[in-house]
Amino acid sequence: MSTNVAFQRCINPDCAAELDCGFAEGGFKCPKCGELLDTQYNWDKIKVPRKLSEFGKRWSTRNNSLDFSGVWRFRELLNFCEDKYKVTIGEGQTVLQQNDAVAKYVDMKPGCLFLQYEGLNPSGSFKDNGMTAAFSHASMIGAKSCVCASTGNTSASMALYAHSCGLKATVFIGSGRIAFGKLSQAMDYGSQTIQIAGDFDDCMRQVQDVCTKLGLYLLNSLNPFRLEGQKTIMYRIIEALNWELPDWIVVPGGNLGNSSAFGKAFSELKQLGLIKRIPRMAIINAAGADTLTELVNNRKLTWNNGRTNQKTIDDFYADLTARNFSPHTCASAIEISRPVNLKKCLRAIDVTNGVVRKVTDEEICDAKAVIGKHGLGCEPASAATIAGLRHLRTEGVISAGERVACVLTGHVLKDPGVTVNYHKEKQGEFSNPPIEAPNDINEIIKLIK
Numbered sequence: 001m002s003t004n005v006a007f008q009r010c011i012n013p014d015c016a017a018e019l020d021c022g023f024a025e026g027g028f029k030c031p032k033c034g035e036l037l038d039t040q041y042n043w044d045k046i047k048v049p050r051k052l053s054e055f056g057k058r059w060s061t062r063n064n065s066l067d068f069s070g071v072w073r074f075r076e077l078l079n080f081c082e083d084k085y086k087v088t089i090g091e092g093q094t095v096l097q098q099n100d101a102v103a104k105y106v107d108m109k110p111g112c113l114f115l116q117y118e119g120l121n122p123s124g125s126f127k128d129n130g131m132t133a134a135f136s137h138a139s140m141i142g143a144k145s146c147v148c149a150s151t152g153n154t155s156a157s158m159a160l161y162a163h164s165c166g167l168k169a170t171v172f173i174g175s176g177r178i179a180f181g182k183l184s185q186a187m188d189y190g191s192q193t194i195q196i197a198g199d200f201d202d203c204m205r206q207v208q209d210v211c212t213k214l215g216l217y218l219l220n221s222l223n224p225f226r227l228e229g230q231k232t233i234m235y236r237i238i239e240a241l242n243w244e245l246p247d248w249i250v251v252p253g254g255n256l257g258n259s260s261a262f263g264k265a266f267s268e269l270k271q272l273g274l275i276k277r278i279p280r281m282a283i284i285n286a287a288g289a290d291t292l293t294e295l296v297n298n299r300k301l302t303w304n305n306g307r308t309n310q311k312t313i314d315d316f317y318a319d320l321t322a323r324n325f326s327p328h329t330c331a332s333a334i335e336i337s338r339p340v341n342l343k344k345c346l347r348a349i350d351v352t353n354g355v356v357r358k359v360t361d362e363e364i365c366d367a368k369a370v371i372g373k374h375g376l377g378c379e380p381a382s383a384a385t386i387a388g389l390r391h392l393r394t395e396g397v398i399s400a401g402e403r404v405a406c407v408l409t410g411h412v413l414k415d416p417g418v419t420v421n422y423h424k425e426k427q428g429e430f431s432n433p434p435i436e437a438p439n440d441i442n443e444i445i446k447l448i449k
């Protein structure tokens, strides 16, 4: 067992290889068995505050950039590098909004539904929580050039952090698969953008091979340090609830980094005695990209103490290949059929007694319009949470009086195309199209309701 404060460990219990934090080769896959790596800590060597509320007190010293950061305010819980390496641009200034109008839409009692607005981050999505942590690691090990595959938000966030700390950045995106808001960010923040004739899963495969061949630093969620930063979304939800726990967390599922990070966050807090129980988690797929739903609900795949049935996964993926399957959903952020964090997500489902559901594009767009009308708005993938919560309410899995926090992962302006089509083309129940008027004051006045 490593004696370092922080180290990496393979999640495969039959391997459990340990590596020091300096290891970043081959896209962060275990060099012995190829499985995913976790960041682990020797907690007895870290002075973790005895109560969670101690972290919140740092807000009063917010002119210290690490205390101001909604990620580094919790730094003892992601204690893998010294302060001198930490890269921050003010991420994590997000809000948890109690929203009774959206609660009504999902048939929940007033005061029970909360929306965690991660779109308020510097690049407009939750990814910044992860990038601040991963770029701190990259700066600690002296990386010079970084790369990612992306459905859009990872590339926007990576490009922003890379240029703020002087790394060269290259992003791989699937041709025609990325929302315009996100594509515009990657280009504007100055990264090299390579559009591959394929989908996200093709890009993800290519990027790992490129990392191995060229020794570039990988910023996808295979990078365990990125997931350490994403744990803090859960800390901030608890903080906003005055250090009380919600009953449920609802999160969209794409590459399954968030759900994996959230499960790890809660199991560590419990292990440290900072919380007494673990909230349940619901992970929501889009129906056109429903690998997790199929594997967990239909093929009964489980974590099984780290001995996940690999054959179930291999058979399913072989079937996708045989059908030449490419995922399709209007929620392009989660248009992924081979999620790289699948096994860590299964562990998170185990830890949180989690559930998985899928929702149609129509349900996503309706939910998005309801969130937009009554909240701060969000992109389609984020709205999958509310659409999924509606299913879970109808089924009675979640009751009307439980406290539920939905993670709205990306800003409404990320994907104007889906929003404009929904409203202008009157695609759904909540469409709010513009009304055409002649250039005449009397006619205009007649139209104002």
Ligand code: F0G
Pocket (backbone or CB within 6 Å): 125, 149, 150, 151, 152, 153, 154, 155, 221, 252, 253, 254, 255, 256, 257, 258, 259, 333, 334, 379, 381, 382, 409, 410
């Ligand atoms: N919501 C948004 C807005 C996203 O951009 C993503 C993932 C997810 C949800 C899914 O999160 O992968 O942790 O399950 N976007 C990645 C990207 C894949 O490349 O931007 P996950």
